[in-house]
Amino acid sequence: MIHSLFLINHTGDIFLEKHWKSVISRSVCDYFFEAKEKAVDPENVPPVLQTPHHYLITIYRGKLFFLSVIQTEVPPLFVIEFLHRVADTFQDYFGECSEVIIKDNVVTVYELLEEMLDNGFPLATESNVLKEMIRPPTILRSVVNTLTGSSNVGDTLPTGQLSNIPWRRAGVKYTNNEAYFDVIEEIDAILDKSGTTVFAEIQGVIEACVRLTGMPDLTLSFMNPRLLDDVSFHPCVRFKRWESERVLSFIPPDGNFTLMTYHVSSQNLVAIPVYVKQNISFFETGNCGRLDITIGPKQTMGKTVEGLMVTVHMPKAVLSTNLTASQGNYTYDLATKVLVWDVGKLNPQKLPNLRGSLSMQAGAPKPEENPSLNIDLKIQQLAISGLKVSRLDMYGEKYKPFKGVKYVTKAGKFQVRT
């Protein structure tokens, strides 16, 4: 299926290649470079390209292109999903997925790629299984390895892939048994000029960090599971139990994982935590414009809005800005024409305001459209949908684990049209 993989940085250097079948010349990437040139923006390079003898399927992650070469029919999503899984694995192993990190850990990277695909077909993609075979690098181990010349390939054989629970490694032991769940909700919204909601929905995800000894069987139940409109699960979740009882029953993988993602649809009224008063105008004459943005709390359920940030992609003609922020700092990147206002905490008594003038390129026509505002924010201790975990039960093991649930609401793709 997947013939070869090339890792390409954003300047167009191929810095790593791996072939699972025969070697394919890197000249095949030329077709990709051509398309990249044409697309200007890396996000606009078509993920699937056809060349005379091959198909190229590419993803763009962390300023890197993961380019895979395909020779025959294969579902494109299969490859895309796999490539993202590769990137996720790098992230998981090395903390980030960048050119420098990959080059630093090139041996581990090759070991991982060798295990993840066999003859182009995914073999071991579960983090728990991989980590049993190939240990993630630590500073101590890399020092030891350099001195002794040993590798970080595990001494013991992984048993995970042999069992019915391939996502969990066997023989897990902890002195402190703990299970933490983060309920993270993101509000996706489009607000129009007048502040009316054009479209809003909540995307939630439950990230788990489970460090429990043995083979625990967990059941997580909610106070109000009917709220969830659409769900997707980690393979460990028993779907039938969800269908019949609306509880999450699962034997967790060891460590960090995404237990479920969910969706609260726009039919339910989605609370919009902030309102934005804005006035951006460009004048016909004088090559200038005005900008005035005020943000205030709307439906915050009594919690504090933090990490407030406004990002504006200005029209190309805007040369510079002369603004005053009543709170926080703002920056304007002249090259990318991006205005970022980092507000911080939202104080309902004293609403943050950013105002001032924009100077325009002389002779440039007045921009027709006002740029839309992208809002970023964070509310701790709150799931905006109202979702609540009621309890976590553990079966199969006798110890008492430490349990914790945390709620966070963030802005997702939160856009205000102006």
Added chain:
Amino acid sequence: MSASSAFNDEKGGSSSVGEPEYGHDPASGGIFSSDYKRHDDLKEMLDSNKDSLKLEAMKRIVAMIARGKNASDLFPAVVKNVACKNIEDPNQLIRASALRVLSSIRVTIIVPIMMLAIKEAASDMSPYVRKTAAHAIPKLYSLDPEQKDQLIEVIEKLLADKTTLVAGSVVMAFEEVCPERIDLIHKNYRKLCNLLIDVEEWGQVVIINMLTRYARTQFLNPNINESLLEEGGGGEKTFYGSDEEEDEDEEEKEKKAEAAVMAKRKPYVMDPDHRLLLRNTKPLLQSRNAAVVMAVAQLYFHLAPKAEVGVIAKALVRLLRSHSEVQYVVLQNVATMTIKRRGMFEPYLKSFYIRSTDPTQIKVLKLEVLTNLANETNISTILREFQTYIKSMDKDFVAATIQAIGRCATNIGEVRDTCLNGLVQLLSNRDELVVAESVVVIKKLLQMQPEKHSDIIKHMAKLTDNIQVPMARASILWLIGEYCEHVPKIAPDVLRKMAKSFTNEEDIVKLQIINLAAKLYLTNSKQTKLLTQYVLNLAKYDQNYDIRDRARFIRQLIVPTEKSGALSKYAKKLFLALKPAPVLESPFKDRDHFQLGSLSHLLNAKAGGYQELPDWPEAAPDPLRVPEWTKCSSREKRKEKKVEKPFYSDSEGESGPTESADSESDSASGSESASGSEESGSGSESEESEEGSESEEEEEEEEEEKDKKKKKKEIKKPVQESESALKNYELLHRITGEGLSVEYCFSRQPFSPDGNMVAVQMQFTNNATSDTKNLHMEDVKLQSGMRVKEFPEIELLPAGETATAVMGIDFCDSTQAANFQLCTHTRKFFVSIQPPVGELMRPVFLTENEFKKEQGQLMGMNEITERLTLDVKCRNEHAIVQRVTTAANLSRVPCGSDKECRFAGKTVTSGSLVLVTVATKEEGAAQLTVNCEKMVIGTMLVKDILLALTQ
């Protein structure tokens, strides 16, 4: 591996193998020995049994390679020693890795070894090794396609495998090697459906795609009646015959659908297997893996009744939250789906709204979907949204939006005028691209009904004063020329203005001015003759030769002179021919003839190796799919069953680990063990509960549980019993029992309260007219050493009812009867149970090697051999296996030869091994060998099996 590549290189660069080589030879030491001989020598050494010799040979070969000598013909012998040794390693992971390494060597010379290794691994007892064998198949196939037939045999064998681990990999091999052999799927169809949810994600994708194709050849089109109705009817009109839905909602829906349709037309009845596929794939829409979701979505799109396809919309919309590459692919597929099944995405209209931060290619696709979703009811919302988009800074996107508006206007008559007006306003846009695109779209719209829109043409004519964008000016001039008859007064005036500014115009505009002049000359020469002449004269001396050419050509064509040829007669026809209105349709139209989600669909071109999605058959072929259980009777690999138990599958109400875990914690908290025995006593035959009680009981016995994991293993190792019909024996005839009849059979389930007991399942039937009460047993008379675990008392057996109970008897590995009294509230009956020798054992799983080893230790007096002639009906492997396993509770041992069937078991009480071999010969002759420490058992078993095989 490094050695292998050395061989490989060596082979490439070497002189021909046959060339004799003299001297300098470290291997033979003899000056005169030829190349062949030397290699023979080494081969012999490598094939020998002594490790030291092999090592020596290897050293010499390495020395040869180092000196640049060709050693490629020794390659197989080397591989055999390096890889094959590991292939027989007791550790399954080592065996698997060895096969992986071996199969990755891309040298044709090792094809035979690889083939052997794959075959061997395909019948390995470890599912993980079998999975690796499946992975090796495409590798070998790409190395040597001539092996196809043999590989198909292996695939067929592995397809029958019942483990989730193997299923995905073998279907992948099937798709690569023999996707056309759909017949291989019949037998395994239901099993694949049932295993699906427990298969790993990547395997799920491959299986679902393959089953989509399969279903298209085997079932009837569920929408066969729908196609008679007009599109957009929607609603639940589909009827399907399955009533085995467990889900209540489903059932309700079904009933509604049924009711709705019953009145209307002849019912279409869905094949239960078709239903099975739809039902078992549906939960996977909740997968975290986008590829799995897409696979299920395309399956539903291609196979489900129209009323049910809707369920996929929500899942696909969810994927729009994922990475932009995922969005890109999903949107392409949604775009195709929205053309055929618009209704299902309508509720999610807003999910396709565009954000300014979306990449352009995503914006354009969302626009496509929005356009496809537009209808009379939502068009105003969509147009309002489009208005926002038109102001975007992303001009490519604006152009696409204008095109989209144009398409909405063509498709929805009501809004055509609104759209046109909107577009006309755009003509004053400052952006060249926007204007040009608008003019082009307006032009297309006007071409549909020019007569109705002469005012717009007039309006556009006025625009020529203001609009400077050449492309737009050119388009307007073309429009006026084309429809000059609708604007007879304005057209000559426009030409007049253009003639005035001709020299200052851009080239494309000049060309259109000439064009306009020519058309007007032909229709209205009176007013425009002079103007035309003037324009043509200006053009004659233009700097651009294209324009000069065009002017010369047109003058010849329209102005009749003596020289002008016959063509000028047709000038009017040439210029003012009716031009077909351009068709504004989605580029995704008809793309669904490619299987959705495929690469070919995305590219809209057939990719290499693409398997066509077959059309529905006219009539359903005979169902060749067999129920899953029939295959079990062959008991080919009983050992797998422990693994195969679908822990997470939906078909099981409760999954394994939960159960065992629950009961364990129960007993740990001090609950009574009685509950366990009651549970089994009450005759619940489900393996699940048996297991649960077993675990409890075990826990009871060894209060101090030392090693939990060991126990877990035991719990997970239910010895599944034969599904072949169990023989029933009579315990009490209904006449003797005065209405109470009792039958018993040896259920072959492990008797959980006591591992040394044989489980006897009894079935009580009350044929009398009055109730029987307090059914229990008393006064057990046993030979020394034997023990009985009584069944729990049955308090009430109403008239006409049947009850079952399980008791355990430790027969001490003898066939002596257990005598006891069966008591009711009124009577007592003396009964006895005598076991056939075959029931005194339970299956054990051995590999071929283990079997041979054990057999070697049970020779002499412990071995009994008999010759026999097989019954005519019992001359194939399957029948032999069936008969032997019916006669005795043994399990099959994998065996390389097809002339031999081997079975193994252990006696229940003492755990002595029982090994049975049936070797078949010509014409039904056979030899039966039984090896058993307990000679009495052995002798009796020989008799029983002999009887079973000869009758």
